[in-house]
Amino acid sequence: MNPIRLHTLLTIVDEGSFEIAAAVLGISPSAVSQRIKALEKEAGRVLLRRSTPVTATPAGEVLVQAARQMALLEAETLAALRGRIAKVPLSVVVNADSLATWFKPVLADVASWDQATLQLRIEDESHSLNLLRRGDALGAVTKEKTPVSGCDSIELGSMRYVSVSNPWLLDRYTNNGVVDWEKMPALRFGPRDQLQTTDLRGRVEQLPNTRRISQIPSAEAFVEATRVGLGWSLLPIQDAKPLLEAGEIVLLDDRVLEVPLYWQRWRLESPSLERLTESVQQAAANMYSNI
Template identity: 40%
Template sequence: MQLDSARLTALLAVIQHGSFERAARVLHVTPSAVSQRIARLEDELGLVLIARGMPCQATPHGERLARHAEAVALAERDTLDRLGVPAPDATRPVVRVAVNADSLATWFVDALSDLQSMRVDVVIDNEDHSADWLRRGEVMAAVTAQTHPVGGCDRRRLGRLRYRATAAPAFLAQHFADGVTAQALQAAPALSFNTLDRLQARWAAQYVAPVEPGLGHRLPSANAFVEAALAGVGWGLNPEALVADALSAGRLHELLADTPFDVPLDWHYVRRLETVMAPLTEAVTAAAARHLRAGTGAGAAVDSLL
């Protein structure tokens, strides 16, 4: 079976813009034409691809097909770039990337400031698991702390994101009155990004003891982490850049003085799309150089991963 490119383009436009009417304006056709293309694609596959509503949303099957359509568009753009054929602004490809929340809150947006050749669709996950999106073929690139090879991808080392274990003074007085001990860490509620977040446990193992910190609120947001620490409802590892002012003002304290925790970050991207991805790769590495701490291998040339 060969998928019709016009129907795939219509599907992607509806998902990206949330309605048949807005997709039609972008594609310079009528809403009826868009609806017919989607209907024929669904009939051809025997699957429902769009959940009609306000906004229209992709079904799981539609989401998978949309990722395929994005990959096809990006591969086509890569081929045209190699041929020296310029792309009009209206056909700027969408690049889906996985980024950890702390990078998004501290430095990644800076990489987008001068990026004109493409649009970026960011999905957020923990830095230890963002590369899994790449392995599943759901993104074209990822900022990740994983150093394991991702098949078919190349890698740039970015640098180290520095964290501080912080809490409000009243929280420290309540939970660590006798010091930051293994027992106290097991009892005090620690914030976490999700069930896979091991950052607090890794800090504890490095500076105190290999224990499981007490269970606290689960907050999948970098800014919410800081606000929760300020509110005194838990302790957690926060990016130094986000808590520097609060530490200076005394509104937050480190659990243990001068105990930074650095997480090395890499940029992984699909090798076969190297040419079309080059502007984003260069923008990401330049922004990382401005914001992250240099470390072993930071700023190094591309590593090929089989």
């Protein structure tokens, strides 16, 4: 298929708009539309949903994945041939807790490379594979072991979480030494965050229909909301340890929730992707060094 049309398709999906894609490509919106119509005619399928933002159809996702692979290989080839810095787009999906803790050394590694740029997307580890399947990422930190078609799955280890709260919040919702899990306010990172619900199973006979749940979509703010008593939460041990030692939060019990993590990446011969994979594995191997 025409590589210019594929690149146009990728740009539209990344930017979410025909008009913005036209500005990025330096052509008219009409030219963008003509390229996509020609590509759809060639594929015999509708490739884009003309919504806001514009998204790829299942057929379009296949071509977006191919276009992203081509972009990576092209950038690396230019870097190798011309011997100069080229932007190699390493698109990665990672959950917020990992990014705020063990993943940080990966940022330092990539900073030392001359020919790479890192594009991170924050997504719950349960849903990151959707972005990998669509071709929106080259690699993803996920809790799913089974590899996506065309990808390799590498075991990284487990994130360990503990249930904690502000001391006064625990006192307020403790009756005769028993925590009132059904009524105590709770924290959730986002609408797809199921860790807290998973942790509640086994603590209560039935999950309550109505609970006070605050949504805090920032790893740093989530820790702070726990510290000040907005709700109880599950924190990575790395985040909880200093606050526990300072007495600003307390453990609700001795349970430790372990979430296995895997690195799924495209099965693609790419020096940059190989280097990134090595960096992710090394960072994960050091996950508990500061616990």
